[in-house]
Amino acid sequence: MSAEKTLAIVLRVVEFSETSYIATLYTEDFGKITGLAKGARRPKSAFENALDVLAVSRVVFLRKSTDGIDLLTEAKLERRFRAAAHSLRSLYSAYYVVELLNSLTDEHDPHPELFRMAVRTVMDLDENRNPRESLLRFELAVLRSLGQMPLLDRCVECGTLLPEGVRVAFGHLAGGALCPRCKVGQRHVVSLSAGGGKLLRTLADEIENLEQQPLVMQRGQLEEQCGNGTDQDAVSVAAPIVNAWGELRGLMDNRMSHALGRRARMFAYLKALK
Numbered sequence: 001m002s003a004e005k006t007l008a009i010v011l012r013v014v015e016f017s018e019t020s021y022i023a024t025l026y027t028e029d030f031g032k033i034t035g036l037a038k039g040a041r042r043p044k045s046a047f048e049n050a051l052d053v054l055a056v057s058r059v060v061f062l063r064k065s066t067d068g069i070d071l072l073t074e075a076k077l078e079r080r081f082r083a084a085a086h087s088l089r090s091l092y093s094a095y096y097v098v099e100l101l102n103s104l105t106d107e108h109d110p111h112p113e114l115f116r117m118a119v120r121t122v123m124d125l126d127e128n129r130n131p132r133e134s135l136l137r138f139e140l141a142v143l144r145s146l147g148q149m150p151l152l153d154r155c156v157e158c159g160t161l162l163p164e165g166v167r168v169a170f171g172h173l174a175g176g177a178l179c180p181r182c183k184v185g186q187r188h189v190v191s192l193s194a195g196g197g198k199l200l201r202t203l204a205d206e207i208e209n210l211e212q213q214p215l216v217m218q219r220g221q222l223e224e225q226c227g228n229g230t231d232q233d234a235v236s237v238a239a240p241i242v243n244a245w246g247e248l249r250g251l252m253d254n255r256m257s258h259a260l261g262r263r264a265r266m267f268a269y270l271k272a273l274k
């Protein structure tokens, strides 16, 4: 067993014994891990609040060489998720991020760029910064890590280049844009407006830029580094394309259900708030 250090976001914590927890973490360098935190339930343990769900913490763990679970030896809180106390929408949205990471990533399969996007998204949700945009961007990042990014520039069937700035047919079964010829006879095809298409492209470009940026946990620096924008920016993207957000939300609900093989559990909770 060798000791590994990494940054992690806490996905799930279950009681294991009177004194221990088993924690599922999504880590920057090792992907998802499950570790036993001995003594974590004791008062004044070495883990303190570092194993609360949605906390971002620096962890040290011993990697088991066989199939057994890893052993968490240290966890130090870097950033607490605070929105739980004041915004149910932020909390449910952050739980949705957790659901996607829990369901759609594998243990010991690192995707550092997805980890950084997850932390950024949770921080955005915590601060109620462009929550709708943040969540869509994260969903796209998840699809990208799975090789299921819904691209619009080419027909998914025949590869024909498709023009920008016009309506595009999107085939849910085909998993992408369809040219006029290939869409004939296809089922579950929706028409995405030019505005919806533009919004999708903008968010996809932002992911590519953000993935190159190092993660900075202080708020001011993060905004500066990512050019993450403000609420005004979000409005300016959406202003000429009023319906684009709703359209893209519908498309993404479908894509995520496809990736999960079921409807996301948190959708019902988020919908209940509307």
Ligand SMILES: [Zn+2]
Pocket (backbone or CB within 6 Å): 155, 156, 157, 158, 159, 160, 178, 179, 180, 181, 182, 183
């Ligand atoms: Zn085609």
